[in-house]
Amino acid sequence: MKKIIVFASVLLMTITAVHSQKKKDLLDEIDKLRKELKTTKGELNDAKKKERATITRVETMEAQVKDLKETNASLLSNMGSFTELSKKKAQNLEKSLESLQEKDRQLKTINDAIGKSDSLRLASLTIFKQALGNDAKIGVQNGMVVVSIANATLFGSDKSTTVDAKAKGILGKIAAAVNKKPETKIIVEGNSNALSFKDKSIKDNWDLSSRQASAVVRMLQKDFKVDPKKMEVVGKSEYGSESIETATRIIVNPKFDEFYGLVKENMKNASKS
16 A cells, blocks of 8 residues: 555656646747747738838839839920921921022022123113214213213204204214114103293293104104104203203113013023023
8 A cells, every 4th residue: 555655656746747847848838939929020020111111112113113204205205396396497497598599599690680781781882982972972870871962962052942954963873873773772851941932832841851852753763763662752841850951861771671681581591490
């Protein structure tokens, strides 16, 4: 009996010791697990923080990418607009250059026509000077060849309307010069500033100067076969805008029809070249 009690006591002590050891081991394991759990929670929190930071960074980068895309699209659009604007400016510049070139051609054409007109004028001046010599005053006024003959020489008197026989030779020379060039046209301009008139049928200086110029034209037509279509008559008086002398003026090529014709012809030729 005593042995049984001892055995039971030893067994109980052994079981108690084993149980205590297991309990201790279990507590240690629990403590270890708690520490690991705490560590894991810390790591989880850190991971969550990193995740949030990463998400924030991704969102920021996505926003930046979006901004960059919008900026790029805007730049491409602006570049397209700039390209179109540059193209239009280039076209406008090209048109301006073409316009300048056209104006240069027109100016050259006009200058050429002026040069040719000057040559024609010089030729007319030479012809009339050779024909008349010292019988009349010859010069160029306002771009026109002008032959001036005193009325006293043409009519024997400032107040006469009949061409003097001595002056017929002068008009013959003028007619020869006019007929020498078929394209030549003239204006016969009478100028008078008489204070009184012996012929009571003459009303005033306009009337007198017109009659004198008409008398010259009639003689050129009838006696020297000058085409009347090439002549015009003008009468001036003391009321004219210019100071006048009592003289009859023969104005050669007074119209610019021929000059404009030269300009048009040269422009037409320039456009073909």
